[in-house]
Amino acid sequence: MSQTFRRPEGGRIKRNKPVAFRFDGRALTGYEGDTLASALLANGVHLVGRSFKYHRPRGILTAGAEEPNALVTVSRDAARSTPNLRATQVEIYEGMTAESQNRWPSLAFDASAVNDLLSPIFVSGFYYKTFMWPAKFWTSVYEPRIRAAAGLGKAPELPDPDRYQSRFAHCDVLVIGAGPAGLAAALAAMESGARVILCDEQAEMGGSLLSDPDVTIEGQSGRQWSTDVIMALALSDRVTCLTRTTAFGYFADNFVALAERITDHMATPPASSPRERLWQVRAKQVVIATGALERPLVFPENDRPGILFADAARTYLNRYGVMAGRKTVVATACDSAYLAALDLHRAGVEVPAILDIRREGGALTAAARAAGIRVETGATVTGTRGRLRVASVEFGHVQADGSVRHDAVLPCDSLLMSGGWTPTLHMFSQSRGKLRYEEVTGRYLPGRSAEHERSAGACNGTMALGAVLDEGYAAGENAARAAGLATRGTKTFAVAGATTPDGQVLGALPHDRNPGRVKAFVDFQHDVTAKDIKLAVREGFRSIEHVKRYTTTGMATDQGKTSNMNALAIAAGALDKPIPAVGLTTFRMPYTPTTFGIFANTSRGDLFDPVRRTSTHDWAAAAGAEFENVGMWKRAWYFPRQGESMHAAVDRECRTVRAAVGIFDASTLGKIEVVGPDAAEFMHRIYVNPFLKLEVGRCRYGIMCRDDGFVYDDGVVGRIAADRFHVTTTTGGAPRVLSHMEDYLQTEWTDLKVWLTSTTEQWAVIAVQGPKAREAIAPLIEGIDLSKAAMPHMSVRMGTILGVPCRLFRMSFTGELGFEINVPAAYGKAIWEAVHARVVALGGCPYGTEAMHVLRAEKGYIIVGQDTDGTVTPDEAGVGWAVGKSKPDFVGKRGLARADLLKPGRTQLVGLATVDPKVVLEEGAQITPDADPAPRTHAIGHVTSAYHSAVLGRSIALAMVERGRSRLGETLHVPMPGGAIAVTVVDPVFYDKEGGRLDP
Amino acid sequence: MRFSFASLLRNAFSAHTGWPEQWRSPEPKAAYDVIIVGAGGHGLATAYYLAAEHGITNVAVVERGWLGGGNTGRNTTIIRSNYLWEESEALYDHALDLWQDLSQVLNYNVMYSPRGVMMLAHTVHDVQVSKRHVHANRLAGIQNEWLSPEEAKAFCPPLNISRDIRYPVMGAALQRKGGVARHDAVAWGYARAASALGVDIIQNCEVTAIRRGPDGAVTGIETTKGPIGAKKIGVVAAGHTSVVMGMAGLRMPLESYPLQALVSEPLKPVFPCVVMSNTIHAYISQSDKGDLVIGAGTDQYVSYSQTGGLHITTHTLDAICELFPMFRRVRMLRNWGGIVDVTPDRSPILAKTPVKGLFVNCGWGTGGFKATPGSGHVFAHTIARDEPHPKNAPFTLERFRDGRLIDEAAAAAVAH
Amino acid sequence: MLLITCPICGPRPEIEFRNMGEAHIARPTPEGTSDDDMAAFLYLRSNPKGLIAERWRHVHGCARFFNAVRHTVTDKFVTVYEVGAPKPDLAALAADLAADLAAREAGR
Amino acid sequence: MTPEIKRVGAFEGLPAFPATSRVKAVPTGPLARILFRGSPAAAASVSAVFGAPLSTVPMRAGEAGGRAALWLGPDEWLLIGRDGEGEAILAAIAGAVAEPHSAVDVGHRNTGLVLSGARAVDVLNAGCPLDLHPSAFPIGMCTRTLLGKAEIVLWRQAADRFHIEGWRSFAPYLLGFLAEAAREYA
Ligand SMILES: Cc1cc2nc3c(=O)[nH]c(=O)nc-3n(C[C@H](O)[C@H](O)[C@H](O)COP(=O)(O)OP(=O)(O)OC[C@H]3O[C@@H](n4cnc5c(N)ncnc54)[C@H](O)[C@@H]3O)c2cc1C
Ligand SMILES: NC(=O)c1ccc[n+]([C@@H]2O[C@H](COP(=O)([O-])OP(=O)(O)OC[C@H]3O[C@@H](n4cnc5c(N)ncnc54)[C@H](O)[C@@H]3O)[C@@H](O)[C@H]2O)c1
Ligand SMILES: Cc1cc2nc3c(=O)[nH]c(=O)nc-3n(C[C@H](O)[C@H](O)[C@H](O)COP(=O)(O)O)c2cc1C
């Protein structure tokens, strides 16, 4: 029979909706509303995982986010496999497949469990002390074995097909946690008319009320009250209620990140739905109502399957109708475990004893005894037995001198424990609020706030339900008021049947066993025991941060939710210091592990970064172009014809341009319209070139430096009118040049009347270059006299092309007669097609960026960012002629005069001709005087550009070489793996030195 | 007590009660020959080499928090030496040499794992820059090789080399000797070895002032544990260097930015090497424990907050998911931040200062973990001899005045 | 992601802004500026642990530059002001902050 | 103009937006757009000839006679008119504004689409970090901001209708981003 541990009635599961699922291949059933953990327990399965280091059998310890043991991999298919999920949070669905992890060959028989036997050696930090000899064994033997043993689940091997979404949201009041405190807070905020977001990580709102059958609020059962409040909130259009939504990060200025899990609980998720959504919430005010987490007791062998938190067992019973066992011993330092014992007892579970660590017991001791349960006070657990599940508990009484006298062995199939409650401070602490330590209750609590938030309920240390509700309501009201809304004032709630969970213990419990031998676990997943922590302290790790890192306590996937306070108390004891003097480790995001995909959300593929295409892109693609990425742009790289290699295509394109004409899409170049009465003055200052005297209708090649004197960008500038310049920049430099210019205008030269407008995308730019360029465009152009006299090299004219208005530049980046036609972008494709037809008719072809690079290199024209690298001055780049030396100031003038920039011996741009013309140098290759440089020889330069020049029938290269211009004719060497390549230093202009072709 | 398998075994029989403190935690003496400010890896290594190689053992390392708790304890531990400029190559390769047997020298397993560091190129420009590094490194005798996308995939099987992604991988530079190490162990190993040689490591002791004599030379420091005299002071305070140097009236060419990193939940081995992509900003490796260790970019503003913005994290993870799409379902376990001290040329400063007796070692920014042994080694030399070691001679403060920058940033915008 | 108050547009998310470095670093004239002063202009920053006067630009908003005082430990903005306005007295602002903190500390 | 010279809008040829009853995105088609920069006084002179007023209140659009002036910055307005009006608007400005200023045709740089429907705000907030609640972003408000990794100008024309302007080459990204966000409302 399945579900033998399911009670015949009770709980919030849907009994009419059975759900079949598999765990480690075994077919099991549960009900809709079950978590994997509750369904496994219903089937009597406690053994769910193995621990990280010792591979000890582990069961379900908790009922929530803090679970360190019961980690599983849930798979829908090969690609949709998610490791390391906590069974306590996984909701089962029909057909779910879950697997245990970190065990081989099976969960029950795990070979690595020998680690447990070796645990006397495998203490904290043992690996720092060994595996050092023989030295080379580290990489070949030790490390691979350590790695293979470490790790928990397996990452999926296929790309994740699921989608993730994101949402920015704003509200007056964000309430984190929908237990009684959070619900009351949301209610108060709603009543004020505030915009409210309420989130809870669980499938259902209600928090602790869901597990409590006894309480009444305002005369209703707690569950009914919460149902009504949730309904009221859900009906308000000002409230957004988010279940299965974890607040995982709290950032500056009340910016809170929530992870909403949308489809993981569904058997067949709708295809249109994202799997998860990242909410980025900017809240005016935040109410933190995240409750408290129960703490384990640290006693010998406290980790066997079947040992679980008392409140978790109560939750399983009341919320899921599941008994954790049939014979359940309870060990506690806190009243809340009595509630569990009483509820179990009432449900027919045998409770052999409650072992209360407190000498006098607590508020419910008498009630338990009255119910017929044996209660031992001043008692403690000294050990447990059972291989894959707890079978018995040994206990003793603590004597006046602190020693423990062994008492008896209690057979059982489950053991509940409670060390008290730890307020969930993660959100508060992440907000950089300061914690304070409350001595009497041994708790850290929220202290001074850093953000606009307040905590309410158990996370604020308030445990009595009435007070929790009042405090929650007050927090919501207070938050709404602080957000600027009118509120109705405070409210008190009438509560009955609630027990305040008082009592707690911190640190390891005393026992009568050999302390050097027993294992009393503090951090369950990482197998950190009380003696590990003491060892760390003994070895000089006195800061709690050191203890954490040396023992790895608190570093497991639960991030110390159950272990941190006990570890701290043990460390404090070993250091003989009060707890606050030792301090807590830092709470960091995320509160619980959070899917990478939710951070990346829609940024994948084409949405990873915008793909910017020019207006001729589709044409080029149809023409077979290969594209390259330049910044966000796609640029046509070359246009291979059928069967043509890149090399052949580029050669052909280059030859065609030199012999006839080529057409090139230059649209991606940055363009800025500089307008205003002071435009010329501004240009004069921002560029190294003089600009005041540039005539309207003329262009100039401009070089721009930063104030440090190094080349920043370049481009051709045309003067369109006295008060208007058309500036071009490099493709990649466009945004930063605009920002650089705005910076000087807005903050340095605020008196100048000049305005900038980016026109990069206004214009499609079609470069037509080659001896037949004029012939190619002439028939299409109207209103511009293209003759040499009327439109000289480096001029700009306004006219139309095929009726479309254009700005026509006569300029050249190839050394040939050339024009650049700027037309409004939407006409780009049509004009391109028309010009292309002319070009083809004249024997020309389109060319891409690669041919463009070759052509310009043949002419010795630099590419900023390729031939320069941010350490090069205009003079060194061979464009010193551009610097307006008589200008009183320009950006970079003073920087260029710094001592080191004036030193001889700096690099200069030169050409390199390989002695063997067939050899093409590699860009980035180094240059040395010697053919056979000794290792660590100083390189005197490097190759910045290198190509095969089809027109010259040889290779060409540009290089930055120390004192390069004084070395013309010298033979240098480019050492390569296969031997050095001899090169001659030459002028960087390889082709048409006289420049006759520019202006035929 | 020497660490070895034998001593481990021996101690197992005495329930490990016999281990001594790995380092002493003494109260400060009245004065020391040398005070090192900052017990990060660099400061501790400096102290160790002062004692081990220069016989200067009357040394204190003062630390405002816990040793190794600065960037040393927060970094993604990428180790490589394939930098561009000769000055950097020499310095980082010196460190790489020292990494090779550091565990044995310190008698502390720092888990230096030369699993290879692969730096991806996504654009033609990236390819040019990467190849420039490869060639420069080869000439300098530093191993660095160029891989095709297929070779890169063979070296790192999870890598997505599809041509269809937004920025396809066009190749990669691989330094096989590069890798990772266990960051905490580096700090602890140096601390233990230095302490054994007599160095006092004084934690929870914040320097609040630097005292100077009538001739302007340093005479000591004020701390939260009182004044301590010193003949020489070496400041190795990473993100806080500006603050400490300000106490001696010096302004520094530094800005401190938050830099974030994160780890995933532990996974069985899936990622065999280190992969860096500067173009799309992602750095990833898998630790011995099984977590994916991922580095992000810096925030845009100066901050000492040791946290950073969510948008930085989202950007990092979208890059990781694009390159390794099977990791989309993997989950982040923890995210944190450090404070990195960035110089204008992204190269460190390891130098004497205009103040007599005051030395500074800073500016390692986003990439100084790899240099820890080398940095400590040459800085100890600089302090002991009052003159720089040849390897750190170029890394002066004056280079910013003269304009002789060692501009790793300009050349490549490389982070770690 | 910080919430930054643009003097013109009001509070807006950090991703709309660019930090443009420390404010009030006067650009020297080419003549009569020593190499040391030039280096200070180009490279030396106060990089304080505490209040910093810095430049921001609301680049994806009104596109204007403005100045702000921010605390580099808490990342909280203390004030924003126009380009060209004098540098606020950071010491006085720091004293106000300290007093405010003390008052809140006493108040709880 | 020769007839075969066709204009190609930035949204042409892109996959259609999966419009539903709850959200749809429709390109505006060609519009005249002038980026005007200058002092408020200069802007006032423009208002007189442009028709729609250039707001001096930040982040507000002025609308009249089928024209709109979107405040982008204290010295920057985006003037939108009907297709073909660009030249006339530029001429009118040149004629009427004596103060120094800049007027630049950006009719092809920018492209626009209108996102509307009950889910428009949710879809926008998938990538727009601003508070789009009517109390924070009322009808008539406009501003530059971000949508995912692209800059946009966002202008609320009605409770559930937004005009979105972006640069031409970002059109596929903007449409793709909005479509991805709208998928779940299909
Ligand atoms: C997220 C992140 C990722 C990184 N990734 C890499 C990487 O992959 N590879 C790499 O090579 N590098 C990386 N780095 C950089 C690297 O971490 C640092 O360059 C390096 O660790 C610096 O070491 P350090 O000893 O100089 O500084 P730290 O370790 O920061 O030590 C400085 C110490 O000075 C102390 N101190 C400061 N002020 C005072 C005072 N007034 N009095 C006393 N003590 C003081 C601090 O508390 C601190 O402990 C990364 C950094 C970060 C933050
Ligand atoms: N068993 C007991 O006796 C016992 C123990 C402790 C508390 N309580 C009672 O519980 C009540 C406390 O109520 P409360 O409202 O403060 O706490 P609660 O535990 O009832 O509710 C907290 C809620 O916050 C959610 N949550 C926590 N962190 C979250 C995050 N980061 N993101 C999203 N959701 C998150 C939890 O899922 C939970 O639903 C009191 O009545 C108290 O007496 C009872
Ligand atoms: C390489 C590396 C690996 C880490 N692995 C883990 C880990 O597995 N689990 C964990 O909780 N933290 C891990 N951390 C993060 C630390 O817990 C911690 O966040 C970091 O040292 C910064 O300190 P802080 O968060 O206390 O400020 C790792 C840190 C580094 C540098």
Ligand SMILES: [Zn+2]
């Ligand atoms: Zn603004």
